Every structure is written in C-alpha cells, then in structure tokens.
Amino acid sequence: MIRLEGVRKSYGAVQALAGLDLHVPSGCIYGLLGPNGAGKTTALRILCTLLAPDAGRVWLDDIDVLAEPRLARRRLGYVAQDAALDKILSGREMLHLHGALYHLRRDAIRRRVVELAAQLDMDPWLDRPCGAYSGGMRRRLDLATGLLHRPPLLVLDEPTAGLDVESRYALWAVLRQLKADGTTILLSSHHLEEVNALADELAILDQGALIAAGPPSHLKAALGGERITLKLREFTSDGEASRALALLQQQAGVSQPVVNRAQGNAISFFARDAKLVEVLRQQLQDHGLPIFCLSQSQPSLDDVYLQATGRTLMDAELAMAATRDTKAEQKAAMR
Amino acid sequence: MTGLTANAPSAAPRPSEDSGAPAWGEVLQETLALTGRLFLQLQRRPTTLVAGVLQPLIWLVLFGALFQRAPEGLLPGGLSYGHFLSAGIIVFTAFSGALNAGLPVMFDREFGFLNRLLVAPLRSRYSIVLASVLYITSLSGVQSLAMMATVAAMGNGWPGGAGLVVVAMVLLLLVLAVTGLSLGLAFALPGHIELLAVIFVANLPLLFASTALAPLSFMPPWLAWLAALNPLSFAIEPIRAVYNGSPSWSTVVLEAPYGSVTMGVCLLVLAGLAGLLVLAIRPLLRRKLG
Numbered sequence: 001m002i003r004l005e006g007v008r009k010s011y012g013a014v015q016a017l018a019g020l021d022l023h024v025p026s027g028c029i030y031g032l033l034g035p036n037g038a039g040k041t042t043a044l045r046i047l048c049t050l051l052a053p054d055a056g057r058v059w060l061d062d063i064d065v066l067a068e069p070r071l072a073r074r075r076l077g078y079v080a081q082d083a084a085l086d087k088i089l090s091g092r093e094m095l096h097l098h099g100a101l102y103h104l105r106r107d108a109i110r111r112r113v114v115e116l117a118a119q120l121d122m123d124p125w126l127d128r129p130c131g132a133y134s135g136g137m138r139r140r141l142d143l144a145t146g147l148l149h150r151p152p153l154l155v156l157d158e159p160t161a162g163l164d165v166e167s168r169y170a171l172w173a174v175l176r177q178l179k180a181d182g183t184t185i186l187l188s189s190h191h192l193e194e195v196n197a198l199a200d201e202l203a204i205l206d207q208g209a210l211i212a213a214g215p216p217s218h219l220k221a222a223l224g225g226e227r228i229t230l231k232l233r234e235f236t237s238d239g240e241a242s243r244a245l246a247l248l249q250q251q252a253g254v255s256q257p258v259v260n261r262a263q264g265n266a267i268s269f270f271a272r273d274a275k276l277v278e279v280l281r282q283q284l285q286d287h288g289l290p291i292f293c294l295s296q297s298q299p300s301l302d303d304v305y306l307q308a309t310g311r312t313l314m315d316a317e318l319a320m321a322a323t324r325d326t327k328a329e330q331k332a333a334m335r
Numbered sequence: 336m337t338g339l340t341a342n343a344p345s346a347a348p349r350p351s352e353d354s355g356a357p358a359w360g361e362v363l364q365e366t367l368a369l370t371g372r373l374f375l376q377l378q379r380r381p382t383t384l385v386a387g388v389l390q391p392l393i394w395l396v397l398f399g400a401l402f403q404r405a406p407e408g409l410l411p412g413g414l415s416y417g418h419f420l421s422a423g424i425i426v427f428t429a430f431s432g433a434l435n436a437g438l439p440v441m442f443d444r445e446f447g448f449l450n451r452l453l454v455a456p457l458r459s460r461y462s463i464v465l466a467s468v469l470y471i472t473s474l475s476g477v478q479s480l481a482m483m484a485t486v487a488a489m490g491n492g493w494p495g496g497a498g499l500v501v502v503a504m505v506l507l508l509l510v511l512a513v514t515g516l517s518l519g520l521a522f523a524l525p526g527h528i529e530l531l532a533v534i535f536v537a538n539l540p541l542l543f544a545s546t547a548l549a550p551l552s553f554m555p556p557w558l559a560w561l562a563a564l565n566p567l568s569f570a571i572e573p574i575r576a577v578y579n580g581s582p583s584w585s586t587v588v589l590e591a592p593y594g595s596v597t598m599g600v601c602l603l604v605l606a607g608l609a610g611l612l613v614l615a616i617r618p619l620l621r622r623k624l625g
Contacts, residue, residue: 071456
C-alpha cells in the first residue's frame with residue numbers, strides 16, 4: 001500500500017532521513033519505532049504531503065504521492081503529534097469545517113459527525129470550545145477529524161503521547177477495530193509496549209535509516225535463545241568490560257554480545273540455551289571476573305533495537321533529548 | 336478516554352458522500368468554510384472589531400479637538416479641521432484593519448493549524464488566502480462604515496450615491512493591497528512577534544507621513560515628498576474630495592511636489608499597487624502552500 005524508496009531529507013546540516021526505504025502492506029497496523037529524532041515524524045509528514053523530500057519516491061497504492069499530492073490526500077487521514085485545534089471553535093464546528101475541506105455534502109457531514117461522536121464517545125462535550133478540552137478529548141477529536149472522510153489509510157504520529165493508561169488502551173481498541181474494518185494504519189511511536197501490542201509489522205528507525213523491519217515476533221525470534229544482561233560490577237570499568245566481551249565472543253552458543261555504556265558497561269548477549277549460562281558463570285570466575293548481577297529473559301523489541309544500535313531505546317531517547325532543539329524543530333515544521 | 340465503544344468508526348469509503356461539485360464549486364465550498372471559521376472567531380471574540388473602530392474614533396476625537404483652532408488658511412478651501420481629518424481617519428481605519436490580516440494566518444502557522452488544513456485535499460490552497468481576504472475586506476468594510484457614520488454624526492458630512500461608490504472603490508483597493516502585504520509578511524516572517532513588530536513600526540509612521548492629519552502645504556519639503564508618494568495619501572485625497580463636493584475622475588485632488596494628481600490617477604495607483612503586491616507575494620504563497 002505504501003512504498004518509500006530512498007527518501008532523504010535534511011534540515012540544514014541535520015540529516016533527518018538518510019535514504020529511507022519502507023514498505024507497508026495493506027490492511028495491517030504498521031508501527032514506526034524509534035527514539036525521538038529518529039526521523040519518524042519527518043517520514044510521516046512526507047507521506048502526508050506536508051513536507052517535500054530532498055530525494056526519493058513515495059507511493060500510496062498506485063499514486064505517486066509527490067506528483068499527485070491531492071489524490072494522495074483524499075486517501076489518507078492524518079493525526080499529527082500535537083493536536084492542532086482551533087480553541088475558539090467547538091469540536092462539532094471543527095468537524096464540520098474539515099468535512100467541507102474534504103468536500104463532503106453538508107448532510108453527509110452532519111450524519112458522519114453524529115456517527116463519530118457516538119463511536120468515539122464525544123457527545124457530552126462536542127459542543128464545548130476546543131480550548132477547554134483535556135488531552136484525551138483533543139486526541140479523540142483529532143482522530144475523528146482524520147476519519148471524517150473514511151480514508152483507507154490512517155496515519156498517526158505518536159497517537160497516545162501524553163495520554164493516561166486508560167485512554168491509551170481505549171485508543172488501542174479503536175485502532176484494532178479500524179484495522180478489522182479494513183483500514184491500514186501507520187503509526188509512529190517511541191513506546192515499545194504500544195508497538196508490540198498493536199503492530200502486525202514494524203520498522204525500527206535510527207538516525208533517519210531503517211535498521212530492522214518485519215513482524216515483531218520474527219524480529220525477536222531472529223535474535224534467538226535467551227537474552228542475558230550481565231553486570232560485572234555496579235559500575236564496571238572499560239577494561240573489565242572489554243575482557244568479558246572478548247571472552248564471550250569466543251564462546252560457542254553466545255551471539256551478538258554488546259557493551260552498553262549507558263548502563264554502566266553492562267553486557268548484553270544472547271545465549272543458545274539456559275544451560276550455557278552456568279558454563280559462562282564458571283568461565284568468568286576462572287578469569288577473575290566477578291558477577292554483580294545476571295538476568296535472563298526472552299528477547300524484546302528493545303533487544304532488537306539494542307542489537308542493531310548498541311544502545312537501548314531509552315538511552316537513545318535520553319541522548320537525543322540532550323541534543324535536540326525543539327524550538328528549531330517547531331520552526332522547521334512551520335510552513 | 337473512558338467509555339469509548341468497541342465499535343470503532345467505519346472506514347469503508349462511501350463516494351456518495353462527496354459533494355460531487357465541479358472544481359469551482361469545491362473551491363467555493365472550502366473558501367466559504369474557511370471564511371465562516373474566521374467569522375465564528377470574530378463572533379466569539381469581537382475585540383478585533385471593537386478595537387478597530389475604537390482606535391480611529393479616539394484619534395478622530397482627540398486630533399479633532401487638538402487642531403480645532405488651527406490657524407486660518409492652514410487647510411485648503413477653508414475647511415474645518417474635523418472635516419479635513421475625517422477622510423484620513425476613514426482610510427486609517429481600513430488600513431489598520433487590513434494590516435492585521437496576516438495575524439490569524441501567522442497564528443495558524445505557529446499552532447500547526449495550517450498544516451492540518453494543508454493535509455486536506457483542497458482544490459486550491461489559495462482558498463486559505465482568499466478566505467482571509469474576504470474576511471478582512473468585510474471587517475474593514477464594517478469598521479469603515481461605522482467610522483463614516485460617526486463622522487456624519489459629528490456633522491462632517493456623508494458622501495452621496497456616486498461618492499459612496501468612489502469611497503468603496505478606494506477602500507477596497509487599499510484593503511486589497513495592504514491585505515496582500517500583510518499576508519505576504521505572515522508567510523515570510525518567522526513568528527507573530529516579528530509580524531507585530533512590523534505592524535507596529537509601519538502603522539503610525541505611514542499615517543504621519545501622509546495627508547491624513549495635515550495638508551502637504553503644512554509639511555517641510557522632504558515630508559511633503561514622502562507624503563505625496565505615500566499610498567495612503569492616494570486613498571485619502573479622493574475620499575476627501577468626495578466629502579468636499581462631487582469630483583470627477585479628472586479633478587485634481589492632490590497638488591504634489593512632482594505635479595498635480597487627479598482622482599483617476601489616485602485610483603490607478605491604488606489598483607496598480609494592489610496588483611503589484613498580489614503578484615509579488617504569489618511566488619512566496621506558491622512556495623509555502625504548494
């Protein structure tokens with residue numbers, strides 16, 4: 001349904017997308033996962049014709065999005081990260097305005113607004129000014145706006161950002177139902193849990209490039225075996241971490257060992273099976289390397305990210321937060 | 336988000352819900368919807384309308400009183416100062432209103448609402464600009480009419496039938512030109528603070544460097560030159576002439592340092608300026624909205 005081929009985009013010296021290739025099949029919920037600043041929003045804005053790429057092609061079914069943006073706009077609903085509402089208008093007036101911008105007939109808009117108000121439980125407050133809405137209300141209205149013209153593709157940028165847990169679960173239920181009705185949903189998120197719970201397929205983005213793609217279960221299974229996190233000390237020195245890493249790299253049955261500096265030089269790796277763990281314990285001891293803690297778990301999406309980038313999603317978030325200029329990004333998003 | 340039903344909104348496309356209107360019908364539909372939004376905002380927050388009438392009204396009363404005892408011979412044709420000032424204040428009302436045209440667009444840019452509009456399959460994205468022009472023209476029209484009624488109530492006259500047409504034409508051309516400029520600035524400048532600064536800096540100097548408050552003969556030569564080139568003077572003088580009699584297109588309404596200017600020339604200059612500004616901002620609009 002959606003194809004991005006070699007899409008590049010830079011904001012001055014900052015490269016947001018570095019030749020992104022993406023294929024989103026029809027009828028699924030597709031997650032774009034990555035830390036803030038990974039290029040998710042830029043990719044979605046390009047798909048929604050809000051931004052022109054520096055290079056690359058974008059297809060929505062048989063529509064060349066860059067050549068025929070108006071045709072593409074008719075087929076997609078976009079729910080942006082920050083719900084852009086007119087604070088003076090009521091929710092109903094907002095929906096009527098957008099219905100007219102999608103060239104729906106007046107009676108059709110009226111019917112559709114009634115339908116959406118009931119389905120998204122907006123009736124009690126839909127006639128109040130948008131300026132008085134809570135985050136959850138704003139999200140619901142934003143979603144309703146994106147759905148007014150019954151688009152076959154719904155694009156959501158961080159749809160549950162700032163929502164409480166209950167509202168988040170409720171929105172997930174709506175998205176699942178939309179998928180069941182045949183809508184293709186492309187959503188970006190930096191919540192692992194969200195993508196894991198919703199997405200049939202996902203792409204992991206880092207620094208504007210695709211680092212992994214596929215169904216979550218496949219990506220996790222590809223890591224294989226038990227996921228082990230080992231800490232030699234509470235704060236391990238670089239030297240000890242390197243020695244342990246070298247030891248693990250020589251061990252049969254151990255794969256993809258990496259040192260995670262952001263977590264005090266903890267070492268993450270995959271062990272073929274649980275029995276191997278005891279062997280490793282003994283070997284570390286024999287080489288004079290202590291064990292502060294050792295945890296075992298099944299591979300997670302975070303592990304997929306860790307193995308591809310050498311850092312966890314949380315660490316990537318923190319690193320990005322330190323370097324991001326949100327004011328500059330806001331200015332860049334302005335037309 | 337409690338209480339959301341599990342029956343999510345159906346996404347099955349229903350083409351029959353489309354208006355099926357021709358291209359011009361779709362442009363009309365989106366322009367009317369966008370204009371309606373601006374009027375709804377005005378209805379709920381009428382401050383803009385009230386302030387737009389109040390400010391020139393204060394000018395009219397205070398300046399009228401300040402120069403009530405202006406020396407004889409200062410004003411052409413032995414006019415009273417109140418009479419002289421009226422045309423300037425009417426033009427100033429329309430000018431100030433139009434100069435603020437870019438503000439709603441700037442706020443839409445800043446708050447991301449413009450992006451939301453641009454995701455919609457608008458038949459023409461110029462409908463966003465057209466809606467602003469329609470709104471500001473109507474608003475300026477109402478404010479100018481209110482000012483003209485006040486001027487009349489103060490005993491400074493009311494233009495007759497043909498005069499009213501001239502006043503309407505002059506104000507429309509001025510509003511179109513200034514609205515074009517303001518919308519251009521709203522898309523070119525980085526934020527509302529910069530836009531407000533430009534409006535603040537441009538507003539009063541343009542008024543003082545025009546024939547709104549004093550005739551050219553009262554000004555030092557350099558200022559007289561400036562005032563004679565100021566587009567506001569080309570709007571003020573035809574209206575002043577209409578208030579003073581029944582001028583024709585060839586009536587000289589301004590004795591400028593570079594020669595005599597007729598009413599017809601004034602209207603041509605205003606029309607040319609409006610056309611020029613619209614042409615000048617087109618590439619910018621195409622870049623920002625395209």
